[in-house]
Amino acid sequence: MRLDYLTIFPEFFDVLGISLLGKAVDNGIVDIHAHDLRTWTHDRHRTVDDTPCGGGAGMVMKPDPWGEAFDDLLGADPDPSVHVVIPTPSGTPFRQDDAAQLSHADRIVFCCGRYEGIDHRVIDYASEHWSVHELSLGDYVLNGGEVAALAMTEAIVRLVPGVLGNPESLSEESYSQDQEGLLEYPVYTRPASWRGWDVPEVLMSGHHGHIAQWRREQSRELTRRRRPDLLTDE
Numbered sequence: 001m002r003l004d005y006l007t008i009f010p011e012f013f014d015v016l017g018i019s020l021l022g023k024a025v026d027n028g029i030v031d032i033h034a035h036d037l038r039t040w041t042h043d044r045h046r047t048v049d050d051t052p053c054g055g056g057a058g059m060v061m062k063p064d065p066w067g068e069a070f071d072d073l074l075g076a077d078p079d080p081s082v083h084v085v086i087p088t089p090s091g092t093p094f095r096q097d098d099a100a101q102l103s104h105a106d107r108i109v110f111c112c113g114r115y116e117g118i119d120h121r122v123i124d125y126a127s128e129h130w131s132v133h134e135l136s137l138g139d140y141v142l143n144g145g146e147v148a149a150l151a152m153t154e155a156i157v158r159l160v161p162g163v164l165g166n167p168e169s170l171s172e173e174s175y176s177q178d179q180e181g182l183l184e185y186p187v188y189t190r191p192a193s194w195r196g197w198d199v200p201e202v203l204m205s206g207h208h209g210h211i212a213q214w215r216r217e218q219s220r221e222l223t224r225r226r227r228p229d230l231l232t233d234e
């Protein structure tokens with residue numbers, strides 16, 4: 001999997017060289033390239049923004065640098081196997097299913113907007129050539145797309161075979177299919193008692209059937225309380 005990041009702050013993506021993602025890069029599972037969008041400017045000030053047509057506050061990212069970056073990185077031939085991800089508060093919610101779908105991609109290009117956003121014609125142009133995903137991390141606004149791109153990258157790449165040491169750990173996570181899309185149950189480790197709080201007895205029983213039942217019940221109760229929207233049968 002090749003990941004490209006178009007941004008005016010490429011240093012944001014230096015962190016992708018550490019921890020599990022760094023190992024995935026070292027192992028050749030993932031190939032990461034961060035690009036300074038100003039590379040594709042031609043004026044003395046390396047300008048990437050301009051005032052919004054129709055007025056309003058703030059600035060809008062000019063289309064030209066993006067178009068020239070696409071030309072250099074992707075060429076002009078349409079290829080729906082290339083996924084262009086635009087993190088934006090106006091996007092559709094980024095969910096585990098999106099991470100799972102994108103974890104099968106060979107090529108993902110993250111377009112990290114700043115200011116009031118990217119000239120919409122960039123998205124229109126990209127949509128004619130590649131598979132475009134305008135995605136939001138949640139109902140809040142960040143200063144740019146970089147932090148959201150990092151979060152989405154981690155959610156996606158950790159699902160790529162060979163990245164996580166123990167793929168079994170994926171099966172019991174929140175939102176996973178094995179968890180019926182529910183929130184993950186509470187987890188415990190040693191010591192059995194800590195500052196007056198004990199590990200639930202069932203988890204110390206060694207009775208796998210009872211433990212599995214308790215965990216299912218905990219997941220449903222937690223989901224009912226915090227995310228009733230995830231309960232499909234209620």
Ligand SMILES: NC(=O)c1ccno1
Nearest residue numbers: 087088089136137142
């Ligand atoms: N909510 C988001 O994903 C976002 C991306 C950029 N600003 O906000």
